[in-house]
Amino acid sequence: MTEEPAENISGGPAGGGTDARFDPATADTRAEEVVDRLGERYWQKSYGGRDGFECLVRTVLSQNTSDKASQPAHDALMERYGGGDLAEALSTAPQDELAETISSAGLYNQKSQTLVRLAGRIVEEYGGVPASGDAEDSGAPSRPSDAFDEFVAAGDPADVRAALLDMKGVGPKTADCVLLFAGGRGGVFPVDTHVHRIARRMGLAPADADHEAVRERLEADVPAEKCGFGHTAMIQFGREYCSARKPACLEDPDACPMADVCEQVGVYPETGEMVDPSEAPEAE
Known part of the structure; x- marks a missing residue:
């Protein structure tokens, strides 16, 4: 597959959307905390208006x-x-x-x-x-x-x-x-391969959840106005840190800026091994 560019197309100035600011107040859910942290790291945007x-x-x-x-x-x-x-x-x-x-x-x-x-x-x-x-x-x-x-x-x-x-x-x-x-609709959290992988690795959705189950969980746990940039910023995080084959924490547990809110489902830095979250043994 062709290598992806460093920046998610929807994040930069040419990627559409309007810069916005959302209050990163005490989050009601872990998923909202993750989205707030990603928004502070990358961007906070409101989307809509494309043909x-x-x-x-x-x-x-x-x-x-x-x-x-x-x-x-x-x-x-x-x-x-x-x-x-x-x-x-x-x-x-x-x-x-x-x-x-x-x-x-x-x-x-x-x-x-x-x-x-x-x-x-x-x-x-x-x-x-x-x-x-x-x-x-x-x-x-x-x-x-x-x-x-x-x-x-x-x-x-x-x-x-x-x-x-x-x-x-x-x-x-x-x-x-x-x-x-x-459409600029709030409460819509599209799930691509990055979002599907990261949500399950971090424990924001069940390890065996399919794309639709991940979407339902994220849309339930993230405020409607934060779902849009939650989606695009999570993709950026997947490109920079939580990649499919080589997540940053696998070689250096301190390399990932989201390590303190991640359950590392299927990722084992102590052994250097990694499996799909759905294949990880359930925690006792």
């Missing part, structure tokens, strides 16, 4: 690859197809041409098929639907992407998530990223 369909496209491109590979693919796609309504453009794009355009992202044949299919569905379901009362009064149909954006931003979050999950090629993490980065 909904473009966010969906970006997240599909990022599946099973790194920012370093997916960002150039996104930029090339937008340069080629982003001049008008993106959903309309991709719905009629030749699949082989789109695959060539996004080839840096990996799995480009599969992803190009997914993007054409998703774009077609957005055009079918949201094309011609007025995006506002003004459009309705004028009789002018909205662009499909605009109507989809409004649904993502204003629709009931449960309905938006269900609609996204009903689209072939969209999983829970992709749906939650659209809700967070486009």
